[in-house]
């Protein structure tokens with residue numbers, strides 16, 4: 001994790017904490033406790049935002065917003081070609097995957 005996640009005292013915002021294993025006399029890195037917490041907070045916030053959209057925003061507007069994010073993220077020729085293929089086959093599930 002590159003960006004600082006919080007003022008956590010265990011990981012100092014790195015999201016990774018150092019674990020000291022006294023039994024085997026080694027140290028290793030592990031995802032910090034706070035990371036799961038952040039993920040839960042994000043999901044909660046996402047659901048709250050989604051409920052506003054559901055109540056207020058038209059399907060058309062949501063669709064064009066998502067589509068804009070997808071095309072902005074994938075500007076190389078190969079990706080554009082693949083996206084075109086998915087559009088041809090109307091594969092909405094796969095198209096949604098391209099958001100990430």
Ligand SMILES: [Zn+2]
Pocket residue numbers: 005006007008013014015032034035038
């Ligand atoms: Zn954190």
Ligand SMILES: [Zn+2]
Pocket residue numbers: 008009010011012013014015016032033034035
């Ligand atoms: Zn932490």
